[in-house]
């Protein structure tokens with residue numbers, strides 16, 4: 001990880017420490033998770049709950065020097081509040097016709113149990129994905145925690161730290177969606193934009209300025225793809241009137257002030273955007289990788305966003321340090 005990103009992450013960790021939140025790490029029987037728990041407690045980034053078989057966790061804790069007095073350990077299959085969690089899950093999935101047996105089986109799994117801890121405010125955020133797939137992490141979050149108010153779609157943002165952009169060192173842009181929704185409709189795109197604006201605010205404290213990106217700027221081209229972006233902007237303005245946003249904008253009009261002035265005169269976002277919303281997953285995923293590879297940017301993410309409370313995902317290739325970093329991000333995404 002580059003030095004520039006370390007500075008941005010250091011500031012995120014500093015803010016996380018001040019909140020003294022509790023993070024549940026459902027994959028407690030996994031070595032990197034145990035190492036991360038040790039660091040999180042030592043650096044006071046968050047209080048930690050580990051989920052899983054207690055004997056297995058005790059064995060790993062011994063191997064990695066984690067003092068089990070410093071963390072909470074819960075085995076979902078034998079948890080005191082399992083019945084209460086099963087009832088709550090039955091209620092949530094009532095319309096899907098779930099049986100009590102099915103609910104009990106699901107609630108004994110670490111991802112769903114962890115998500116229920118977050119739903120019930122027993123933990124502030126959940127972080128998993130070192131061994132489970134993104135799909136499994138998202139499914140538990142979507143089914144148990146649910147979506148944030150006024151949001152219809154869970155998506156994945158990338159925090160892009162550019163070593164130097166014009167006069168700014170370590171310039172941060174938030175990009176989305178780079179990970180979850182292949183071909184969002186206008187309503188989904190509006191939700192992705194609103195969630196990304198919130199992520200920008202939560203992680204950097206900067207006022208989000210959202211550009212709805214396209215291959216057209218303010219009517220320079222006519223196409224149904226442009227119409228989708230414009231419709232998304234309209235929904236965003238209607239449902240989230242406090243968010244500063246404009247579109248449709250080409251990338252250069254969005255981030256280069258001189259071009260923004262020329263192509264979109266009068267726009268207070270053009271040339272000055274810090275949240276870039278791509279029209280679909282092809283564009284978003286290619287866009288973040290181009291920035292990473294050609295501009296030497298550090299990409300942090302995908303940062304899963306749009307749920308009512310944070311359930312964040314890890315890459316299966318993650319390091320223990322990545323788990324610590326994503327936990328700090330999750331703490332800030334919990335908001336005030």
Ligand SMILES: CC(C)(COP(=O)(O)OP(=O)(O)OC[C@H]1O[C@@H](n2cnc3c(N)ncnc32)[C@H](O)[C@@H]1OP(=O)(O)O)[C@@H](O)C(=O)NCCC(=O)NCCS
Pocket residue numbers: 134135136138139142152153154155179180181302
């Ligand atoms: C989110 C995901 C797990 C849903 O998978 P699924 O359970 O097979 O999806 P379904 O289409 O059957 O939808 C199940 C429910 O989740 C909802 N849902 C699916 N994707 C959603 C999203 N992005 N946001 C909100 N809700 C979503 C559906 O509306 C549906 O709701 P319902 O149960 O009330 O009807 C799936 O889209 C996925 O795996 N995404 C991850 C993609 C990925 O791996 N990206 C790479 C990461 S780097």
